[in-house]
Amino acid sequence: MAIKLADIRFHYSDRPEHTVLNIPSWSLSSGDQVLVHGPSGGGKSTLLGLLSGLLTPNDGSLTVLGQSLNSLNDRQRDQFRAAHIGYVFQQFNLMPYLNAIDNVLLATRFSVRKNTNTIKEEIKTLFQGLNIPENEWNRPIRHLSIGQQQRIAIARALINKPQILIADEPTSSLDQSNRDAFMQLLMPMVTKNQMTLLFVSHDQSLSNYFTNIQSLNDFNHIQGQE
Ligand SMILES: Nc1ncnc2c1ncn2[C@@H]1O[C@H](COP(=O)(O)OP(=O)(O)O)[C@@H](O)[C@H]1O
Numbered sequence: 001m002a003i004k005l006a007d008i009r010f011h012y013s014d015r016p017e018h019t020v021l022n023i024p025s026w027s028l029s030s031g032d033q034v035l036v037h038g039p040s041g042g043g044k045s046t047l048l049g050l051l052s053g054l055l056t057p058n059d060g061s062l063t064v065l066g067q068s069l070n071s072l073n074d075r076q077r078d079q080f081r082a083a084h085i086g087y088v089f090q091q092f093n094l095m096p097y098l099n100a101i102d103n104v105l106l107a108t109r110f111s112v113r114k115n116t117n118t119i120k121e122e123i124k125t126l127f128q129g130l131n132i133p134e135n136e137w138n139r140p141i142r143h144l145s146i147g148q149q150q151r152i153a154i155a156r157a158l159i160n161k162p163q164i165l166i167a168d169e170p171t172s173s174l175d176q177s178n179r180d181a182f183m184q185l186l187m188p189m190v191t192k193n194q195m196t197l198l199f200v201s202h203d204q205s206l207s208n209y210f211t212n213i214q215s216l217n218d219f220n221h222i223q224g225q226e
């Protein structure tokens, strides 16, 4: 089992009366590729925050790759995330003034120590695998197109060879052709590396790329609220 939630409850501390998540039971098996859709404000990013250990539940148990996140402290959760979870964000969150290689290098700073030159070689291999032309490797991100940036964002999510890949609406700000290019790049990488993919989006047009499609509301029970 890649992900297992039981009796999870979560609210943000500034709004204790507003339960964002109430998930009695939910799990993903290793190798699952799942699209979870739901409306904006429905709690998708919050769910991903819990799974990646950036947020902690008010109640319930969270197990990722057999590890109970409840039993880890903040630092241990950071290390666990770095070692096992890749993350692709909506706006990609790349550093505009750093070049492509250094952006990906940043993602390796919490992982097991390796010689920087060794890591750079791994980054270059990954860039080649993602068909990122060599003349883009050393250019600051702000000079790259959206289509180029999305490839760097995928490379950054994959560099630590995560077992779990989490994607938080990475295609939402892309036009249709960039969206398709993104999905056509991402999905084979996930399959080839046998990763578990949890992709959240309010955009149901992505359904073509998934066989396992779930609605957050089917397992998040917060009826009667707002
Ligand atoms: N950092 C935060 N502090 C307080 N409330 C938040 C925070 N982030 C999100 N929320 C609230 O939690 C709910 C779920 O938000 P979110 O998980 O971002 O939904 P989604 O990703 O599905 O759009 C919303 O009501 C939102 O306003």
Ligand SMILES: [Mg+2]
Binding pocket: 044, 045, 046, 168, 169
């Ligand atoms: Mg969100």
